[in-house]
Amino acid sequence: MTPDADFSPDEAFWRTRIFDSLSYPSVIVTPEKSVVGANNKFYDTYDLTPEDIIGKKCFHSFLYRDTPCNSDDCPISRVIKNREVHTYTLKRQYKWEERVFSPIFDDNGEVAFVLASIRDITRTKSLENQLIGVKEFITRVIYASASAIVAADRSGKIELMNSVAKELFGAYNGGEGTITHTEQLYPPGKAKEIMKMLRDEKIGGKGKLIIPRTTIVNAKGEEIEVEMSAAIIYDEHGNESATMAIYNDLKDKIKVEKELKLTQKQLAQSEKMASLGQLAAGVAHEINNPLTGVLFYASLLLERPDLDENAKDDLHYIVEDANRCKNIVKSLLVYSRSTDSNKRIVQINEIVEQSLKLIRDQKKFRNIQVRRYLSQEMMLINADTSKLNQVIINLVINAADAMQGNGKITLHTYKDKPHKKVFLEIKDTGEGIPRENLSKIFDPFFTTKEVGKSTGLGLSIVYGIIEEHGGSISVKETGSKGTTFIIEFPLYVPAENGPHFCNPEGIE
Numbered sequence: 001m002t003p004d005a006d007f008s009p010d011e012a013f014w015r016t017r018i019f020d021s022l023s024y025p026s027v028i029v030t031p032e033k034s035v036v037g038a039n040n041k042f043y044d045t046y047d048l049t050p051e052d053i054i055g056k057k058c059f060h061s062f063l064y065r066d067t068p069c070n071s072d073d074c075p076i077s078r079v080i081k082n083r084e085v086h087t088y089t090l091k092r093q094y095k096w097e098e099r100v101f102s103p104i105f106d107d108n109g110e111v112a113f114v115l116a117s118i119r120d121i122t123r124t125k126s127l128e129n130q131l132i133g134v135k136e137f138i139t140r141v142i143y144a145s146a147s148a149i150v151a152a153d154r155s156g157k158i159e160l161m162n163s164v165a166k167e168l169f170g171a172y173n174g175g176e177g178t179i180t181h182t183e184q185l186y187p188p189g190k191a192k193e194i195m196k197m198l199r200d201e202k203i204g205g206k207g208k209l210i211i212p213r214t215t216i217v218n219a220k221g222e223e224i225e226v227e228m229s230a231a232i233i234y235d236e237h238g239n240e241s242a243t244m245a246i247y248n249d250l251k252d253k254i255k256v257e258k259e260l261k262l263t264q265k266q267l268a269q270s271e272k273m274a275s276l277g278q279l280a281a282g283v284a285h286e287i288n289n290p291l292t293g294v295l296f297y298a299s300l301l302l303e304r305p306d307l308d309e310n311a312k313d314d315l316h317y318i319v320e321d322a323n324r325c326k327n328i329v330k331s332l333l334v335y336s337r338s339t340d341s342n343k344r345i346v347q348i349n350e351i352v353e354q355s356l357k358l359i360r361d362q363k364k365f366r367n368i369q370v371r372r373y374l375s376q377e378m379m380l381i382n383a384d385t386s387k388l389n390q391v392i393i394n395l396v397i398n399a400a401d402a403m404q405g406n407g408k409i410t411l412h413t414y415k416d417k418p419h420k421k422v423f424l425e426i427k428d429t430g431e432g433i434p435r436e437n438l439s440k441i442f443d444p445f446f447t448t449k450e451v452g453k454s455t456g457l458g459l460s461i462v463y464g465i466i467e468e469h470g471g472s473i474s475v476k477e478t479g480s481k482g483t484t485f486i487i488e489f490p491l492y493v494p495a496e497n498g499p500h501f502c503n504p505e506g507i508e
């Protein structure tokens with residue numbers, strides 16, 4: 001670089017040394033785009049000599065071509081026009097270069113020269129591309145996750161919500177359900193409670209938290225049970241910079257748990273009934289023989305003409321109580337399946353109507369309304385009508401007792417064709433069943449009535465009969481406004497290609 005005549009030799013010397021000490025290859029270009037100087041770094045980097053570039057046009061050195069660039073795109077023209085630094089990035093073969101063009105002003109404030117520096121940014125660009133690749137990969141993982149993922153900044157503003165989270169929370173940008181802050185994800189006060197636990201090192205470790213079951217709130221205000229894991233994201237200085245949480249909807253898990261509990265309860269009840277069945281069969285056999293003798297000899301005594309009237313009254317009591325014992329024994333035989341079964345294909349509505357006609361204790365129902373909501377659809381079941389009559393009569397009488405003879409009993413039938421089920425609901429307007437008794441109502445000999453007024457076998461016999469028909473019975477709901485029992489039967493579906501019924505005359 002030739003020292004300027006306006007500078008002293010010493011000043012020109014240190015200015016030249018400053019130029020040569022620049023760590024990036026640099027050249028000086030005139031407004032006419034001719035190269036008038038270059039530093040040693042430029043010559044060393046590109047293996048050139050002053051004779052190779054001095055006096056030649058800049059596009060020879062920078063664009064490696066013989067024709068000038070378009071004046072609108074030329075960075076030197078832009079620097080001269082705008083009087084400010086201009087930068088652009090260029091990829092040349094396998095290398096990335098950042099080129100910086102800076103104006104050098106004369107005493108009048110005009111651009112006299114342009115300093116052009118070239119910086120090799122290949123490594124930086126490679127790391128940048130790797131970082132972009134990692135970010136894209138993480139983004140794909142997040143959005144492909146089967147779990148709901150939400151990330152927020154320090155203030156709680158949501159920055160990321162994958163598609164599963166949007167579906168779980170019902171949060172779609174621009175709609176009525178837009179969710180923008182983490183406090184909207186939980187019941188009031190819950191977000192602060194979670195952050196407090198996250199910061200507590202005694203709970204899961206600093207910045208980490210796993211909650212097996214907690215409650216979130218969707219955009220509609222509905223509460224949802226979820227499994228949640230959360231974390232605080234720290235910067236390089238250990239300061240909190242963001243938070244993130246992963247949620248798994250427990251709806252299916254809770255449903256399976258409920259079904260499993262119900263199944264376990266039904267199995268326990270079935271095992272209990274089976275054990276009682278074996279006991280009942282033995283007890284019935286042992287009691288029937290002496291009971292028959294008691295009835296036989298008591299009847300003989302009653303036929304004697306010389307019997308005292310007081311003795312006759314006593315014998316009548318003996319016969320009456322013996323018959324009562326006989327009926328109890330007969331009831332016990334339900335558990336052992338010892339009684340005969342006469343099943344046939346029958347319309348459930350006919351059984352309901354027939355059962356209501358068989359109820360003889362009309363005084364009990366004097367102030368009770370009995371309403372029927374019976375579906376008009378064909379709802380066939382394979383059933384022993386006399387046993388199901390016993391079931392319905394028992395439940396209706398229990399309902400009347402629960403209302404103390406005053407209220408309303410509703411019988412409702414319907415079917416679930418896709419699942420091949422038929423349902424009968426019997427509802428009363430009584431005071432409901434105490435929660436502590438719900439698990440015991442089908443147990444044999446359990447009763448809340450006074451001693452002598454009930455054997456406690458009614459509902460347990462009902463349970464046994466329903467189970468014998470391949471169905472199930474449970475309390476659908478109970479409370480201060482009444483109780484609803486729901487009975488489920490398998491729907492009888494005739495063979496598609498065969499005859500509709502084996503015994504059409506047997507249909508009621």
